[in-house]
Amino acid sequence: MLRLLIVDDEPIIREALSEMIDYISLGYKLIGTAKNGMEAYDIICDEYPDVVITDIKMPILNGLELIEKAHKTDQHITFILLSGYGEFEYARKAMQFGVKHYLLKPTKKAELIETLKTFYQTTLKQALASQQQQSSVLHKVHIPLQQCFIMEALEYPLQLPSLFQKYQRLEVFSDSSLTACFCFFVEESYLFPSFTQDIHKILKHLGICLSFPILYVKNTAIIIAPLNTLLLQEDFKAAVVKLHYPCQSTSFEASICHCDTMHTLFSEIIHKISRYERILLVTDTEQYELINSLTSPQRLQQLTEQFYSLDTELQREHFLHTLFCEQQDIQRSKTLAVSIFLNTNSTAACSIESACDFFKKLYSCSSISKICELLCAMLSVSRHNITSKKSNIALLKEYIEEHLDSETLSLKWLAQNYLFVNVGYLSKQFIKEEGMRFSEYLNQKRISEAVRLMSYYQKDNIKYIAQQVGFGNNPQYFSQVFKKYTGSTPSDYLNMLKHPSQNSIHMEPLLHK
Structure with missing residues (x-):
């Protein structure tokens, strides 16, 4: 499902937009609403939405400022702008950030639904193209991945369920085959290409394909294929035992192993081949030798x-x-x-x-x-x-300390570009360890550093301070966040520092984790 955020400073409009459409039926999950741009940006940093429906005229950060700021963090967010008549100049500016959807207020339900449907279909096509590209990449490393799986499974047989899950995500297994056929008395001299090609022909005649390359250990070939009915198993066994090659000393025998799950099947296979030092992995075009070597x-x-x-x-x-x-x-x-x-x-x-x-x-x-x-x-x-023996969250916090002046900091950016982990996983981990959302932690760090800089320099250049703590060229937004966390504007705080005896401004304590 696509993640959707609604932003509007008018409560009636916010509520109406939240309730007038069945978003789930359109393929969207409403992750929240925000009453201004500052609140919306915090949600964007925490919840990584795919689509944001936003008003243009709002306090603190207007719609265009929100788009500009969010664009620096995540260029893949799609914005749908809502505005009244006579504000088309805003639309022109919004196009600079790739905004293509601009709806007039009062928003028509049918028009918004059509816009959401169009975007959803576009996203599906992009997701399909991305999956195809990923599959193409994984196809290139298919054989190395399969070799790695066998070597890891031999080394850590007790961890096979988790190993299986890890490699299944990398498309190492072509289907959910539950059957393996053990072919005995297969001498290596005619294993490849003769025997291998004949096995492929038999499977093709039965209308199925191998689920994994043929595994071979000392005169035994293991064929993993979806022979999931008794008829297929008997037909395959009958065809295999009929095979014969010049100088073959013993007729083939075949035995079927059927299991309830695929990783149980591989447990049986790994157990049977684990005693052998030399294992061959055989495809229709090549064979690979697996031994306890550099790749173990x-x-x-x-x-x-x-x-x-x-x-x-x-x-x-x-x-x-x-x-x-x-x-x-x-x-x-x-x-x-x-x-x-x-x-x-x-x-x-x-x-x-x-x-x-x-x-x-x-x-x-x-x-x-x-x-x-x-x-x-x-x-x-x-x-x-x-x-360093540090957790992902410790590394994330360390990175924030070193890059507090960066505007691009968000949970999604850090997950994808620094820690290389799933953003959903990182979000849950952060809340569990820190007891707060990422945006709250980041804002506290930024305002705490701003207070330190102002106390040290005592200069009136609020714009410079804002840039130093990651608010970029937006001192007004910095002032709003500063006031939210301290109870005072930056100007008032500087004034208090310069004239402590003339001011009775009380600074609310900054929160620290």
Whole structure:
């Protein structure tokens, strides 16, 4: 569902807009209403709406100022402007920020519904295009991801349910197959391409496809496919045992393993292949050897720990270049980079968008040097997170302290561009740990710093102070937020500092976490 925010300084209009449309039936969730631009901006920082319906003429921050400020934080928010006759100059200015929807007051229900429907359809098309792009990126790394899954599952069999969930998000499994066929006495000499191609032909004749590449260990081939009826299982087994190749010493035998869930099925498979040191992963075009080598999870953990232990950027760059030069082949280097990324980013908070973004950048690398450069940047962030042993919220608060003058700070921006986690996950985590919303925490920090600067410099340049604490070129908005949190305007506070004996202004205590 798309997230919707309504902003209007007139209570009657706010209430009417909230209740006159069944937003859920249109694919929208109403996340809140705001009575002015300042309140709306705080909600935008906390609730990351997709659509904002806003009046133009409002106190503190008008509609255009709200759009301008929000645009610096999140350019993907769509605004629907509401205004009266004779205010088309506002519409012209709004177009500078990509605003395409401008409705006259009193707002007609049918017109607003049509606007929302149009935007919803546009968003669906964009989401579909984005999903297709993600699928295309994941398709490029499909085999490396499957190799990584098997290696991790062999290393950590007790963690298979969570591993399965992690890799399922990355489209490692093509469907919800619950069946595997174990084909015995398959000698490696005719495994590829003869046996593999014949298996594909049999499955095609039955109208199904492999759910995972063929796994092969010492004369046993494991075919994972949706043979989910007894008829399909018997037909497949009969076709397999009829296969015969020159110099074949023993006829094939086949056994079906059927489970209630896919991760239970893989538990059975992993248990059966775990005793073997050498495992082959076989597709219709190629076969890959899996052994306890550089790409084993334990070895990857050792490599990342070695990387984290190095003190300087130069040492870390040299370490990666030495490691990857041993690989020589660029495709093997990319597979190793995928393995390291997955080993480093194993938490549920890591978003599919972040993973796809890394894979897309990785597979556009034209040299091992470029791969090292990309991986070094990713691991450096991870190194900071691990060596400092700080939670996401601690890192977020640290970033705010260092970038308090930035106008772009919002929960969504920090989730996507700094912590690389899901914004919904981060929002719940922040409220749980801090006991307040992100916008409230950020405003308190900014006003606290403003008070410190004014107390130190005692200058009348409110505009300069506003810029230093992240309010940009908007001293009026800064004054409103300052008064909300202190009970006094910046000018009155400066006056009190200069003439303490002549003023009886009482500053309300700033809240601190």
